[in-house]
Amino acid sequence: MSPFLPFYFVLLWISSKLQLSLYRATFTCDIGAKDGDQVLLLKQIPGNVPQLIISHHHSFTSPRYGPGISTDRYTATINSAATEYQFIIKKAETADTAHYYCVKWFWITHRYGLIVYVFSQSSKLIVTVDKFPEPALLVFPPYTEDNESKDSSTLTCHISKLAVSLVNVNWLKDGTTLQDGVSTSNPVRESDNTFSMSSYLTLSSKDINKDSLYSCMIQQEGSSAFVSKGVKLSQC
16 A cells, blocks of 8 residues: 655745736746746636646647637747746737736655645736626615614625626715725626626614715726716615
8 A cells, every 4th residue: 555645835936027018918937947847827816716827848849728728819938048938818808807826836855745836926917998898786785674683784785797807896985985894705707707796885883874875886907987886775
């Protein structure tokens, strides 16, 4: 029976930078020295497991791609010293808006299965277009039972049909931004490849003004447009 070999993961950092041109994004990963292990580019949507986009190594004849990744849109190059890797999105789309990481992994010792993963700091890619499809917002007042039996009440803003996963969400009272009592869920990808999420505003009973307008306002990264929806509790 083979002995159990544990694997250890150590997170360090490598340098990276992002360059943008029309429809093209280039992630440059400087690993410092030529070695025997490959470099990867990961994409992460907030709250989701990172996705392998592409990997490369100076010994490869061509880059290798993650599951479902189009070779038409992604490529990679390596400098002559094999110390600088460039991962390129040739045709950037709004769905590419996300956080990206360069990752280098090393076998420290095969005997004990020690692997070191070296991560860059994240680069945020924002793809802008002239006009995003209009998202849908629904604002729900607190349940009647909440108003009658609790010291606090929660308003809910359900947001759907988002074109991108990076969204700024704010709650306002009569046009003034509220800082406290706000919590927002991570985005969820729907079957039509749009995203949905929810945001919540919790107010103490003494701070609630039923004649005030409570609004949920969003802005998708890459869009200059703000979309809002509001409710007056006195009209519910």
